[in-house]
Amino acid sequence: MTRALILLHGTRMSRRQWRPYEQLLPGLPLVVRDLPGHGDRAGEEFTRDAALTTVEEAVDEARRLGDGKPVLAGHSLGGYLGAMWAAQHPHDLGALVLIGATADPAGPLTGLYRGFARLLPYVDPERMAAAMNLIFRRLGAKGEHAELLPDGTAYAALPAAWQLVIDECGPDLLREVPCPVWMVNGQLDQMRIHVRRFAAAAPDPHVVTVPRATHLMPATHPEQVAAVLREAVAKAG
Template sequence: MDLSPRTEPQGGVLPPAGLVLLHGTRMSRAQWGPYLPLLPGTEVVSVDLPGHGDRVAEEFTRQAALRTVADAVAQAGPRPVVAGHSLGGYLAALWAAEHPDALGALVLIGATADPAGPLTGLYRAFARVMPHLDAERTARRMNALMRLLGARGEHADVLPGGAAYASLPAAWDLVIAEAGPRLLEEVRCPVVLVNGQLDQMRLHVRRFAAHARDPHVVTIPRATHLLPATHPEQLAEVLRLALALARPQEPDAPV
């Protein structure tokens, strides 16, 4: 794996790339608050996806979700790095597939399980029963598990309540219907595929890497799917390396 920075072109120093951070299912932009001290000097843009955070009452739709990504990319400046965890990673890949020249780098965190694979049935079943469960009780149990697995301090403080589960079926339906490794085929920037060693969403990382033009695979030892909450220093290091990898605009390439 080569994560060395790109050589700057002669004639001037490139401005640093901005960084867009997209949260996972149930979470919110608050997921990334503890990362700001770990990314000094970086222009960070984090947003709530529809149905999450301050937008928990909004309907999650494909159009609204991808518009949110587009707005965040525009706010971050030219050719930013876009990094997404879980749902955020799949949405980042969907957006990048439609704008293959727009990014400096793409980082998928815990988002390399092919939705066409064997996990699909399990996730569909959970989404179907979710409306019939006590959402607050489910959230308490899930948050307790996250704390048990290592979420501490600020990362534990931002764990969401039950209202965040309402958008889960629509979000997973979109991922299952449209996400997958082929989204990376036309993406022209470096693609960093980062997973916890124990993450079930790491299942098809080689398949995703095979479809990317410039893949970089990173595995965080002993981490699970909860990697952003349990291993922030290690993930911040990967994000810094992705910023160093960010590919400048080629002279004749359209955006």
Template sequence: MAGQVRVVLVHGSQLSAAQWTRYATLLGPDVDLAVPDLPAHGTRRDEAFTWERALEVVGEAVDGGVPGVPVVLVGHSLGGYLAMAYAAAHPQRLSGLGLLGSSAVPAGPGAALYRSIASAEQRLGVDRMSRALDRQFAAMLPEELAAVIKEAGYGFDGIPAAWAGVMGNCRPAMLGEVTCPVLLVNGQLDQLRVDARRYARAAVNARWVRVVTVPHGLHVFPLTHPHETAAALWELVSGARES
């Protein structure tokens, strides 16, 4: 369809496609929206997480639309690092790449942060972590969205393998051959924004690169600040239509 763009939104760790519930309305009717669940999350909770299978899921979503329609790939947190890895393997496939809350180099202090989060989750256990996330989202989100996320459930089993994949595979240099526009969006209060400029500098072949900071946003800013996030993504969608 003329003017249509396929937008693939890849969720963060623990969550599911439910995190994108409001984005079909926010991005508009001319967007062919795909929101896959990663292995060990959502509808794929019973599937073991491997980095390779997660990239296959992303690739299936990218290729699942009408041939010839431009594709914008967007990921949040874990999903952002997977989107980056997919783009590195297919540097000319995409018409836009959006990396949300995935701008910290996962090595050194960054890797220590990821390990501490994973360790805390392992110690607390599934039930306590689920209750904690339920309370967190109930306090931060509209009641309807919090209920949708709670109903979809959380994926904890894949966390060690997922973040091992991030720490072992993801570096700014991965953006070096990517030719499409690259958008890096982070919450102002998100610790994982610390290396955004470093990732931006690495995208030397991108048509353009933008770094956007969402005021007062935490790491879950795509959930708490959907209008600001969608407005930033709209630049990628509009650019894809013109390409």
């Protein structure tokens, strides 16, 4: 038996984001959950406690399915939540993988994201989703990755989710996390802007930059993401 791998999705996405990875990661026990307000939990309020409880439940399941401490990987919002949970349980993971989740919320992007969140109540979520999904496809999402792109139902949870990240998810979360921390970003991803701060905070950092990839990397560069995930599991502590 091998370690189990937990995969947490990003804002607006759902556990369906990771379905193609079942074929990309054969032999690895995978644990995927919808975060509050996303996927099958659309309409549920996104709160700090509900989000971290979801991570806790995923870790418990991973312990049952795999051998040794599980590996926790998250994209964007999922990565920040993974870092929050790891900071509270610093000795419970074999590795932590942050995908597109190394922008310091205290940095210059905060104002931009706050402004976008304030506009959301005045924008039709389905039109917004259609526009975002078109960008995904033009940047390289195809096949099953393109078919699984979400509709607009999760936009209601976005302001609360981003507020949690802004309030609590700085690089200091990693200071007491002793396991290997993989920081995986696309070369063109705005969310890698402070990767050096996160790497400096982590006791055992591993930085990976995927050429020509963006924040949408799990959908547009799945083979490269899967390769990092396999390596993180193989080298987990």
